[in-house]
Amino acid sequence: MNSRLTPEDRLQQHGDDFYELLMKTHEGLEFEQSAAVNARLVLILANEIGNLDILAAALARAAEE
Amino acid sequence: MHYENRQYPFKTPPELKGEAPGKYSVAIIGAGPIGLAMAIDLALHGIRSIILDDNNVVSVGSRAICWAKRTLEIFDRLGVGDRMMEKGVTWKVGRLFHGEKEVYNFDLLPDEAHKMPAFINLQQYYAEEYLVDRVNDFPDFIDLRWLSKVTGEDIRDDGVTLHVQTAEGDYQIEADYALACDGAKSGIRNRMGLRFEGHTFEEHFLITDIEMAEPPFESSSPERWFWFKPPFHSGQSALLHKQPDDIYRIDLQLGPDADPIEESKSEHVIPRLRQIVGDREFKIDWVSVYSFTCAMLERFVHGRVIFVGDSAHVVSPFGARGGNGGIQDVDNLGWKLAAVLKKEADPALLDSYDEERRHGAIENIMNSSRATSFMTPKSKMEAVFRDAVLNLARDQPFARHLVNSGRLSVPCSLEGYPLQTPRTTTRGLAPGTPCPDAPLEGGWLLNKLGGEFLLLTIGEKKAGKVLPGIRELHIKDNPDVVAHYGENMIYLIRPDQHIVAAFETSAAEPEALDAALARAMSKPVLETIR
Ligand SMILES: Cc1cc2nc3c(=O)[nH]c(=O)nc-3n(C[C@H](O)[C@H](O)[C@H](O)COP(=O)(O)OP(=O)(O)OC[C@H]3O[C@@H](n4cnc5c(N)ncnc54)[C@H](O)[C@@H]3O)c2cc1C
Numbered sequence: 016m017n018s019r020l021t022p023e024d025r026l027q028q029h030g031d032d033f034y035e036l037l038m039k040t041h042e043g044l045e046f047e048q049s050a051a052v053n054a055r056l057v058l059i060l061a062n063e064i065g066n067l068d069i070l071a072a073a074l075a076r077a078a079e080e
Numbered sequence: 081m082h083y084e085n086r087q088y089p090f091k092t093p094p095e096l097k098g099e100a101p102g103k104y105s106v107a108i109i110g111a112g113p114i115g116l117a118m119a120i121d122l123a124l125h126g127i128r129s130i131i132l133d134d135n136n137v138v139s140v141g142s143r144a145i146c147w148a149k150r151t152l153e154i155f156d157r158l159g160v161g162d163r164m165m166e167k168g169v170t171w172k173v174g175r176l177f178h179g180e181k182e183v184y185n186f187d188l189l190p191d192e193a194h195k196m197p198a199f200i201n202l203q204q205y206y207a208e209e210y211l212v213d214r215v216n217d218f219p220d221f222i223d224l225r226w227l228s229k230v231t232g233e234d235i236r237d238d239g240v241t242l243h244v245q246t247a248e249g250d251y252q253i254e255a256d257y258a259l260a261c262d263g264a265k266s267g268i269r270n271r272m273g274l275r276f277e278g279h280t281f282e283e284h285f286l287i288t289d290i291e292m293a294e295p296p297f298e299s300s301s302p303e304r305w306f307w308f309k310p311p312f313h314s315g316q317s318a319l320l321h322k323q324p325d326d327i328y329r330i331d332l333q334l335g336p337d338a339d340p341i342e343e344s345k346s347e348h349v350i351p352r353l354r355q356i357v358g359d360r361e362f363k364i365d366w367v368s369v370y371s372f373t374c375a376m377l378e379r380f381v382h383g384r385v386i387f388v389g390d391s392a393h394v395v396s397p398f399g400a401r402g403g404n405g406g407i408q409d410v411d412n413l414g415w416k417l418a419a420v421l422k423k424e425a426d427p428a429l430l431d432s433y434d435e436e437r438r439h440g441a442i443e444n445i446m447n448s449s450r451a452t453s454f455m456t457p458k459s460k461m462e463a464v465f466r467d468a469v470l471n472l473a474r475d476q477p478f479a480r481h482l483v484n485s486g487r488l489s490v491p492c493s494l495e496g497y498p499l500q501t502p503r504t505t506t507r508g509l510a511p512g513t514p515c516p517d518a519p520l521e522g523g524w525l526l527n528k529l530g531g532e533f534l535l536l537t538i539g540e541k542k543a544g545k546v547l548p549g550i551r552e553l554h555i556k557d558n559p560d561v562v563a564h565y566g567e568n569m570i571y572l573i574r575p576d577q578h579i580v581a582a583f584e585t586s587a588a589e590p591e592a593l594d595a596a597l598a599r600a601m602s603k604p605v606l607e608t609i610r
Contacts, residue, residue, distance in 0.1 A: 020476070021478075022477065023477060023478075024477045024478040024480075024481050025478065026478055026481070026482075030478070030481045030482050031447075031450055031482075031484065031487070034450070034454070034465075034469075034482055034484070035450055035453075037465065038453065038462060038465070041459070041461045041462065041465075042459075044459075044461070046459075046460050046461060049459075049461040050461075076472070076475075076476075079471070080471070
């Protein structure tokens with residue numbers, strides 16, 4: 016586990032709401048379209064985070080199978 | 081040990097002996113967990129009822145097995161909580177698997193400040209048996225009639241006539257109110273032509289109870305195991321947990337194309353179970369195939385006919401919100417209907433049951449739909465996300481909380497609904513909150529609250545702040561209570577143990593308490609003249 020990532024759950028009670036919203040965003044899309052939505056989302060969130068160390072840690076963890 | 085269903089006898093009712101017993105206050109259609117609990121709650125409020133059931137046994141097969149904390153608290157108020165706790169299984173360790181691998185495990189530590197655990201596992205037939213025994217404690221208040229099928233009804237503005245069919249002949253009874261507790265396939269709902277629409281999930285679930293002496297767990301304490309993409313069958317998920325009498329519940333999610341009848345044949349079931357439990361000896365106790373629907377009525381109160389439990393709303397079982405939600409309906413309706421029948425409140429009070437419990441049902445349906453969606457990804461991308469969550473759940477706490485194999489039934493807040501006095505302070509608990517339990521000297525807070533309106537004072541007590549005819553409870557120097565409820569607070573508590581008004585003691589004027597009580601009974605609140 017990479018220590019740069021936030022150890023606590025920051026979504027708290029909004030976790031299920033967020034997940035539902037995420038699924039709704041992808042509803043009815045072709046897989047390719049969904050992948051494009053995800054790419055845009057990653058880029059937007061990267062800017063929201065705005066910290067290269069954290070982003071590097073997130074990328075490393077996401078790359079783990 | 082296999083459960084032997086008791087056969088309850090048919091007794092010739094007075095109506096078939098040529099006697100005319102007159103009119104009943106409440107007729108309950110259906111002696112499932114909801115109808116039985118309803119009659120007990122009404123009896124505790126001094127209301128007589130008659131229950132009609134088309135059958136003469138409690139639930140065949142175990143069906144509901146998870147009973148949540150709030151349900152156990154309600155059952156405790158009704159007088160069956162201790163028996164359920166004594167028999168039920170409380171598990172602590174949960175394990176989550178993805179394919180062959182264990183993703184993580186967790187320990188459910190009991191909350192020492194509450195009498196009841198987060199939930200217990202107990203077969204529905206035991207819950208119903210205990211309720212039937214409890215019904216028999218009220219021979220003057222509850223007339224439970226087995227093998228008596230309701231086949232029709234005439235509904236008027238001032239009551240209902242039910243048509244009852246029995247082996248010895250048909251008869252009719254008159255009641256002020258009829259409570260439809262006749263389950264998901266409610267006959268009266270169909271005859272009234274009420275819309276009951278919702279979402280049906282395509283997947284079938286094979287639900288099996290097996291009897292097995294040797295536990296599959298490493299330690300002797302019971303666990304709950306949940307698999308996404310289990311290695312032992314092609315479906316998306318599987319679940320194993322323990323019930324009393326060495327019975328284990330195993331749910332296998334079958335694909336949408338699976339043939340349910342074929343799948344429930346033992347030649348298909350046994351090899352799968354073998355892969356879960358190894359060569360331990362086991363016997364199949366009950367097998368059933370279900371597909372699940374989430375649906376609810378647009379209104380639960382239709383004049384003199386009121387829908388309670390599965391007849392009003394059905395959910396998929398992930399999160400165990402069916403029976404648990406229905407017991408909360410009972411809790412909410414019992415005191416209101418009693419107050420209306422005793423002419424202490426206007427029938428308008430019943431509208432609050434409709435609003436508050438529809439809110440509960442919507443929340444239950446939302447939660448169980450979300451769990452079902454997580455377990456049955458509808459598209460390739462949904463499956464990708466689900467697998468990503470499971471991957472991250474290995475070490476990321478936030479992802480563990482996104483894993484959704486059912487969100488356990490918890491009571492909803494009634495904040496903002498009309499009976500509750502809007503917040504007067506940000507301290508303590510908000511009106512609408514179900515009262516959290518706390519240990520008291522020699523007992524528990526919820527047991528002390530009981531089932532009537534109550535004025536709860538915490539900390540300093542001030543003279544003059546009373547409500548005539550309302551029981552009072554004063555708690556001082558109890559840090560467990562203060563931790564939840566705050567210091568120097570006065571609460572008006574509803575008979576269903578929800579906070580209906582909250583004041584800081586210094587600000588609780590007697591007129592405000594009077595107004596809060598009137599509001600809680602849905603009475604017009606008179607402007608006080610100063
Ligand atoms: C596989 C499975 C697992 C589940 N797991 C859980 C769980 O873990 N936790 C949970 O809380 N819930 C669970 N549920 C849901 C739970 O079983 C139901 O919510 C619960 O039984 C509803 O109770 P009820 O009294 O409203 O209806 P029912 O239990 O269906 O009872 C209705 C009664 O009415 C009678 N009746 C019907 N028609 C008539 C008539 N015309 N005249 C007279 N009597 C009539 C029936 O004989 C029956 O006795 C599960 C359900 C299933 C199928």
